[in-house]
Amino acid sequence: MLEVRSLSAAYGQVEALFDVSLTIRPGELVVLQGLNGAGKSTLLKAIMGLLPPTQGSVNWQGRPMTHWPPYERAQAGVGYVPEDRRLFTGLTVRENLMIVANGSTAKSSLDLAEVLTLFPALAGMLDRAAGQMSGGEQQMLALGRTLMTGPKLLLLDEPCEGIAPVLVEAMRDALLRLRTQGLPMLVAEQNQILASHADRLLTLVSGRLI
16 A cells, blocks of 8 residues: 655755665554654654655555645545644544544544544543643544544554553554554554554664664
8 A cells, every 4th residue: 555665854954764665555554663763753754745755755555646745645545643643722622523524525424433432532522622631632532533534544653652551552452443444554653562463563773674
């Protein structure tokens, strides 16, 4: 579904990613490991089009998308959950979920129910402002919001970082449930809770895939 070829990226004059190549096949759970600063977030941003590559290419379902803007990648089915979540903190949980559904061409009222089934804790918070949620609750909302767009592939940046252990387990269970439904995922994660469930483990060191 996704093919990355010899991808490099930089922040200004500082090279952060070096000649990375990988593929994500249908239904796969691929975990991207590495210490802070290894380049995990940089790689996901480059795949999503948020950071222009200095070399290399990104292909989506056989089509080159290296020069697509991020919104076109999202519309094509690439779902991205950034590390900082990027929620609309002044909007309610319901509004955060529905604002992306209203912009999609393939939504139905069932989607909200599916997200609440995946994350039952959100059901009692629909009228709460996102800014009043805990970090773990915000992470569930961020993933739920991305799922409302109907992605064909998920890119997740540290979904288990900085959240309570019980919510880490809830996040793991939700991701594994999505996997059983056939949704492929590339998950950047230091926490080892997903490692034993992955189809493949990839490791980045100093911007290089080893």
